[in-house]
Amino acid sequence: MIGKLTGHDDTIAAIATAPGVGAIAVIRLSGLKAIDITDILFPSRDLAAQPGHTLHFGGLHFQGRVVDEVVVSLFRAPKSYTGEDVVEISCHGSPYIQQQVMDALIATGARLARPGEFTQRAFLNGKLDLTQAESVADLIASNTAASHQTAMQQMRGGFSKELFALREQLIKFSALIELELDFSQEDVEFADRSALQQLVDQSLVEVEGLVHSFKVGNVIKNGVNTAIIGRPNAGKSTLLNTLLNENRAIVSDIAGTTRDTIEEVLNIGGILFRLIDTAGIRESSDTIESIGVQRSLEKMREAGIVIYLFDVSELTADDLLTQVRQFDQEGISYLLVGNKADILGFEEARAKFATFTNLILISARDHAHIDELRERLVNSVMGGAINTENTIITNVRHYAALQEVYAALLDVKKGMETRLPGDLLALDIRRALHYLADIAGEVTNEDRLDYIFSKFCIGK
Numbered sequence: 001m002i003g004k005l006t007g008h009d010d011t012i013a014a015i016a017t018a019p020g021v022g023a024i025a026v027i028r029l030s031g032l033k034a035i036d037i038t039d040i041l042f043p044s045r046d047l048a049a050q051p052g053h054t055l056h057f058g059g060l061h062f063q064g065r066v067v068d069e070v071v072v073s074l075f076r077a078p079k080s081y082t083g084e085d086v087v088e089i090s091c092h093g094s095p096y097i098q099q100q101v102m103d104a105l106i107a108t109g110a111r112l113a114r115p116g117e118f119t120q121r122a123f124l125n126g127k128l129d130l131t132q133a134e135s136v137a138d139l140i141a142s143n144t145a146a147s148h149q150t151a152m153q154q155m156r157g158g159f160s161k162e163l164f165a166l167r168e169q170l171i172k173f174s175a176l177i178e179l180e181l182d183f184s185q186e187d188v189e190f191a192d193r194s195a196l197q198q199l200v201d202q203s204l205v206e207v208e209g210l211v212h213s214f215k216v217g218n219v220i221k222n223g224v225n226t227a228i229i230g231r232p233n234a235g236k237s238t239l240l241n242t243l244l245n246e247n248r249a250i251v252s253d254i255a256g257t258t259r260d261t262i263e264e265v266l267n268i269g270g271i272l273f274r275l276i277d278t279a280g281i282r283e284s285s286d287t288i289e290s291i292g293v294q295r296s297l298e299k300m301r302e303a304g305i306v307i308y309l310f311d312v313s314e315l316t317a318d319d320l321l322t323q324v325r326q327f328d329q330e331g332i333s334y335l336l337v338g339n340k341a342d343i344l345g346f347e348e349a350r351a352k353f354a355t356f357t358n359l360i361l362i363s364a365r366d367h368a369h370i371d372e373l374r375e376r377l378v379n380s381v382m383g384g385a386i387n388t389e390n391t392i393i394t395n396v397r398h399y400a401a402l403q404e405v406y407a408a409l410l411d412v413k414k415g416m417e418t419r420l421p422g423d424l425l426a427l428d429i430r431r432a433l434h435y436l437a438d439i440a441g442e443v444t445n446e447d448r449l450d451y452i453f454s455k456f457c458i459g460k
């Protein structure tokens, strides 16, 4: 059945390593003829007679000349990344040689792979489930330690295992309910209702945890927009420079961004903090504003977190209270940072703002307590409980499906409370199961698969 679904009797090829010059490059082939095609170009060894998981060194010949000396890695179906016969040709890394090898393969019967097609085949051949396949894309795109770890955890099946356990629970539940239905004439209650209630409650907690983890997952994957706001002369530029000196992320490494949209990015604890309106900060010493934040209101709404920086020797506790109320009213997440604590002394500054328990005192100029600020920044966006060992949802598709699962489970819970008949309960349970299966890719149609895999790069 899988073969029919894939319709993949052609052999695909692509350069698997990054474009440009490298010491070596890897060109990957997958499909029924992967080994035959390579054999034609590689006369020094009879590849068709070699076992899988072996390496072979020799010349790659095309149109009567040697293109390069290469190492051929053989993987025989089903023990390969795609589950098909796979050949990886390691050649020297010049773009010219890579292109020559590709030309030779295509002239000999391979076809250029579409983006994500290797991973798509791996999925269709049951080597990966959809969440694992999608995490391959995340893994390639990951640019911080935290996003790398999350993608890796998913690829190795952490999330899939959790979903599987949840499904087992629900299947057990629906089996019990349906058993009861079969005997409904006899008015028996096989299913211990209180145990079922517990099961649903437990599942609800688990799904809710996963749904909530999306916020954290999104932060890990995409970073968080950060605004430094405060009156003129509060020390915003000074703080910006202090942070940038030690934590500046290399912007060109960050996928999907351009220099225009991000001004500066900090990498703190593996989280990317994208600083917005840094130009505004740098000019702000000249602007005269009542409280220095009005103009920035729009920026603040855009931000995932606002650092409100103030001069502890200048601002009064009442001023700060006014500011805090405004943030609360606007629903803005903020961090209160009292700067120039060196002027008053940290102790006196603490006493002046004693009613604000969440305040961080620093001296941007002297680089004092900047570590504490960094730590609080990370905690505030990770909701305190960051542990990438836990499953974290980073994918919008999974998030949407989990919300459906949650809604269905909530209906089951309500149904049990109102003593809904078993057949109606079973419907809601099945709806929850349907969306769980959808996440793993079991009810996904081919168009949607093409869409998901098209977001990969070629060669994966």
Ligand code: GDP
Pocket: 230, 231, 232, 233, 234, 235, 236, 237, 238, 239, 281, 282, 284, 285, 339, 340, 341, 342, 343, 362, 363, 364, 365, 366
């Ligand atoms: P901005 O207008 O908010 O960007 O403020 P600036 O960063 O330009 O700083 C305004 C003035 O405050 C400058 O003269 C800084 O040297 C000074 N300043 C900044 N941070 C500190 C600090 O931690 N302690 C002291 N004593 N002065 C600071």
